[in-house]
Amino acid sequence: MAKPKIATTSLAGCFGCHMSILDIDERILELVELVDFDKSPIDDIKEFHHRCAVGLIEGGCANEENVRVLKDFRRHCDILISLGECAILGGIPALRNTIPLQECLDEAYLNGPSVYNPAKTIPNDPEIPLLLNKVYPCHEVVKIDYFLQGCPPRADAIWETLVALLTDKPVDLPYDLIKYD
Amino acid sequence: MSENWQTMVKDVCARCGNDRTRMMDIVRLVQQECGCVSGEAMDLIARQVDTHRVEVESVVSFYAFLSNRPKGKIVIRLCNDVIDEMFGARRVAQAFEQQLGIEFGQTTPDGLISLEHTPCIGMCDQAPAALVNDVVVTYLSRDKVGDIVSTLKSDPDPRKLVHKLGDGNNASELVQSMVHNNIRRKGPVIFDPLPNGEALKRCLALSPAEVIRDVKTARLRGRGGAGFPTGMKWEFARAAAGAKKFVICNADEGEPGTFKDRVLLTERADMLFEGMTIAGYAIGSDTGILYLRGEYAYLRAFLEDVLHQRRNAGLLGKAVCGKQGFDFDIRIQMGAGAYICGEETALISSCEGLRGDPKNRPPFPAQKGYLERPTIVNNVETFCCVTRILDRGPAWFAEKGSKGSPGTKLLSVCGDCKQPGVYEVLFGITLAELLKMVGAEDAKAVQVGGPSGQLVGPSDYQRTICYDDLATGGSIMVFGPNRDILPLVDKFMEFFIEETCGYCTPCRVGNVLLRQKLQEIMAGKGEAADLDYLEDLGQSIVTASRCGLGQTSANPILTSLKNFRGEYTSRLIEPEKGMKPTFDIQAAVREAAAIAGRGPAHS
Numbered sequence: 029m030a031k032p033k034i035a036t037t038s039l040a041g042c043f044g045c046h047m048s049i050l051d052i053d054e055r056i057l058e059l060v061e062l063v064d065f066d067k068s069p070i071d072d073i074k075e076f077h078h079r080c081a082v083g084l085i086e087g088g089c090a091n092e093e094n095v096r097v098l099k100d101f102r103r104h105c106d107i108l109i110s111l112g113e114c115a116i117l118g119g120i121p122a123l124r125n126t127i128p129l130q131e132c133l134d135e136a137y138l139n140g141p142s143v144y145n146p147a148k149t150i151p152n153d154p155e156i157p158l159l160l161n162k163v164y165p166c167h168e169v170v171k172i173d174y175f176l177q178g179c180p181p182r183a184d185a186i187w188e189t190l191v192a193l194l195t196d197k198p199v200d201l202p203y204d205l206i207k208y209d
Numbered sequence: 210m211s212e213n214w215q216t217m218v219k220d221v222c223a224r225c226g227n228d229r230t231r232m233m234d235i236v237r238l239v240q241q242e243c244g245c246v247s248g249e250a251m252d253l254i255a256r257q258v259d260t261h262r263v264e265v266e267s268v269v270s271f272y273a274f275l276s277n278r279p280k281g282k283i284v285i286r287l288c289n290d291v292i293d294e295m296f297g298a299r300r301v302a303q304a305f306e307q308q309l310g311i312e313f314g315q316t317t318p319d320g321l322i323s324l325e326h327t328p329c330i331g332m333c334d335q336a337p338a339a340l341v342n343d344v345v346v347t348y349l350s351r352d353k354v355g356d357i358v359s360t361l362k363s364d365p366d367p368r369k370l371v372h373k374l375g376d377g378n379n380a381s382e383l384v385q386s387m388v389h390n391n392i393r394r395k396g397p398v399i400f401d402p403l404p405n406g407e408a409l410k411r412c413l414a415l416s417p418a419e420v421i422r423d424v425k426t427a428r429l430r431g432r433g434g435a436g437f438p439t440g441m442k443w444e445f446a447r448a449a450a451g452a453k454k455f456v457i458c459n460a461d462e463g464e465p466g467t468f469k470d471r472v473l474l475t476e477r478a479d480m481l482f483e484g485m486t487i488a489g490y491a492i493g494s495d496t497g498i499l500y501l502r503g504e505y506a507y508l509r510a511f512l513e514d515v516l517h518q519r520r521n522a523g524l525l526g527k528a529v530c531g532k533q534g535f536d537f538d539i540r541i542q543m544g545a546g547a548y549i550c551g552e553e554t555a556l557i558s559s560c561e562g563l564r565g566d567p568k569n570r571p572p573f574p575a576q577k578g579y580l581e582r583p584t585i586v587n588n589v590e591t592f593c594c595v596t597r598i599l600d601r602g603p604a605w606f607a608e609k610g611s612k613g614s615p616g617t618k619l620l621s622v623c624g625d626c627k628q629p630g631v632y633e634v635l636f637g638i639t640l641a642e643l644l645k646m647v648g649a650e651d652a653k654a655v656q657v658g659g660p661s662g663q664l665v666g667p668s669d670y671q672r673t674i675c676y677d678d679l680a681t682g683g684s685i686m687v688f689g690p691n692r693d694i695l696p697l698v699d700k701f702m703e704f705f706i707e708e709t710c711g712y713c714t715p716c717r718v719g720n721v722l723l724r725q726k727l728q729e730i731m732a733g734k735g736e737a738a739d740l741d742y743l744e745d746l747g748q749s750i751v752t753a754s755r756c757g758l759g760q761t762s763a764n765p766i767l768t769s770l771k772n773f774r775g776e777y778t779s780r781l782i783e784p785e786k787g788m789k790p791t792f793d794i795q796a797a798v799r800e801a802a803a804i805a806g807r808g809p810a811h812s
């Protein structure tokens with residue numbers, strides 16, 4: 029039987045959650061025994077080629093491109109996991125949610141204390157995806173099956189979860205792995 | 210001026226014995242004098258009663274009728290609860306906004322009038338209604354607003370708004386209110402004539418244990434909603450250790466749709482106070498407290514006078530009715546607009562001068578209640594029943610009503626019926642019989658027991674009103690054939706979200722989530738799985754909340770899902786699998802598209 033496939037992506041995240049995936053260290057060798065990676069920054073495959081058993085989502089949705097990718101993941105993956113605070117709650121990017129969009133742009137490109145922008149332009153290339161009015165957690169856009177909390181979630185938690193899901197066992201994370209205070 | 214207010218605050222504190230457990234009285238009085246309880250006033254109060262500023266602030270910030278910022282000389286609190294909105298409160302609200310040029314939550318620039326909304330003020334049978342300071346204004350309509358505003362502008366005395374007095378004691382010198390009793394059906398327990406003091410004399414001829422035995426033989430159960438056996442509660446309090454014990458009457462009547470205690474306080478005050486006195490004798494207490502909801506402040510002077518007359522007649526005070534060794538008196542504690550204070554342990558907190566937070570149980574109030582002393586808390590109607598039991602005997606009482614629920618029950622009926630008002634009926638009456646009585650045979654739905662009760666439909670109309678079937682503290686709201694159910698449920702959820710004390714996360718947060726989901730469904734963005742979500746979350750709130758408010762707060766959702774499921778399912782949609790129908794990409798990029806001057810690339 030062919031190995032199950034997994035996919036990962038970073039939406040409005042810092043890639044910290046992906047670093048945590050890599051933090052499973054040498055177990056990545058075991059992981060590739062268990063699965064093949066499909067669309068993921070880890071193997072730099074840009075689009076889906078196969079249906080996947082699990083999709084790991086880092087980051088929430090800050091722009092229209094994030095929404096497109098997230099919906100694409102939902103259509104291609106049996107199980108979707110929100111990985112880390114940004115995916116679950118919006119995280120740091122969502123700090124802008126209480127500030128009007130125009131003010132955010134002005135601060136970032138015109139008024140911020142470290143900004144050097146003599147032409148006073150706000151980037152507006154047609155290639156740049158439009159920002160959403162606020163940063164949405166993933167489960168407000170598509171149905172999410174599991175939430176792995178942490179900023180980032182611990183490598184061991186990611187590992188245990190993936191192995192359990194891929195071997196069809198219940199996910200039973202020890203308290204230490206999900207305790208963050 | 211600044212010295213003046215300091216003298217006043219000090220004086221108020223001194224009049225309350227510089228006693229921090231009297232905080233409710235202190236802050237109410239200060240607000241009465243200054244229009245608010247400012248930060249400086251809080252500091253001074255804290256110093257005077259030897260506590261921390263935060264203790265004062267936590268009280269002022271908790272109660273809807275207290276404020277740390279000045280409001281208008283006149284505060285108009287318009288009820289925007291379910292019933293009032295059914296009868297045009299929104300149009301009335303708009304008219305007020307137009308006439309005054311301000312929105313709700315604001316004060317006119319001249320500082321004369323503030324506009325606020327409030328949940329049920331116990332006038333549902335004469336809705337829409339409002340409180341103008343302490344004065345109740347009923348049967349409001351859009352075209353009366355202009356008159357009200359111009360009257361207040363020419364003379365800022367809200368009493369001027371009362372043109373025609375109500376019936377009974379509403380017209381008495383000390384009430385002078387336009388409220389109507391609307392007593393539609395008189396039964397034997399509450400409304401039969403009652404000679405003043407006779408029941409008390411009969412009581413004092415018995416031993417306290419015999420009085421409790423009589424209340425137990427009558428099988429009287431609490432009329433406030435929960436139906437706990439009254440005699441048993443009294444026995445616990447009597448047996449509890451300690452010389453000082455308290456009798457508290459719960460006249461908070463905050464459950465929307467309930468207004469029968471209002472009528473009892475107006476017409477049966479003697480019967481109530483006599484019942485409290487009997488309770489004092491039975492449990493061995495010399496102090497009673499009537500906790501009167503802030504909304505009923507218009508009855509206060511009248512009730513004080515009834516107490517005064519009872520003292521003069523020897524029915525209260527030292528050696529009641531000449532009985533040596535039995536002293537008993539009653540004082541009135543005002544509330545300040547908080548539904549949760551009807552919950553008995555929150556009510557005790559409030560009496561102790563604290564925020565109206567419920568307490569953990571055990572210990573139960575009968576063991577450790579007000580000021581840690583054994584305390585019984587009973588509803589107004591319960592005490593009235595006690596007086597009748599001593600008057601006619603327990604056997605007379607016990608044979609009335611149904612087996613598990615002896616006696617009669619006062620129901621306050623409102624909504625889409627021909628004759629809203631108060632009905633004294635025998636327990637065991639079917640809903641169908643009641644609906645016929647009130648002129649509402651065509652009812653589409655009935656909310657029994659207020660928002661914390663159940664919403665039932667015609668298939669339940671053969672069920673009976675009693676503790677073992679459809680229990681109610683008195684609230685019966687009727688909804689006619691053309692009413693839409695989900696907006697009612699939404700309104701009930703708004704009520705709990707406003708009134709939670711905030712201590713438990715399931716109650717504070719869970720209800721907000723329930724309402725959000727409900728509103729999504731109402732907006733045509735719900736899917737089948739959302740109904741499971743509502744049920745699961747509702748059940749969690751019921752299970753994980755600390756007090757009765759949280760434990761019943763999901764009922765509007767849970768009972769309407771059970772009895773009116775079609776109202777939900779007919780609004781559901783089937784979105785693309787896995788996608789959230791509530792997420793609207795067009796709306797989400799609209800702002801950025803306007804800023805960038807281009808349309809979205811995807812979607």
Ligand SMILES: Cc1cc2nc3c(=O)[nH]c(=O)nc-3n(C[C@H](O)[C@H](O)[C@H](O)COP(=O)(O)O)c2cc1C
Binds near residue numbers: 435551
């Ligand atoms: C949120 C909440 C509000 C309540 N409000 C009232 C009320 O306004 N009046 C009342 O008598 N009981 C109210 N109760 C019930 C009281 O906690 C208590 O059970 C009752 O006063 C006991 O008196 P009874 O046994 O005579 O009914 C409320 C309970 C809860 C949980």
Ligand code: SF4
Binds near residue numbers: 041113
């Ligand atoms: S959750 Fe933390 S580590 Fe993960 S993307 Fe967000 S900020 Fe980075």
Ligand code: SF4
Binds near residue numbers: 708710712
């Ligand atoms: S259930 Fe609600 S009202 Fe009751 S204690 Fe908890 S938060 Fe307060």
Ligand code: FES
Binds near residue numbers: 329332466
């Ligand atoms: S007075 Fe408005 S609902 Fe009761």
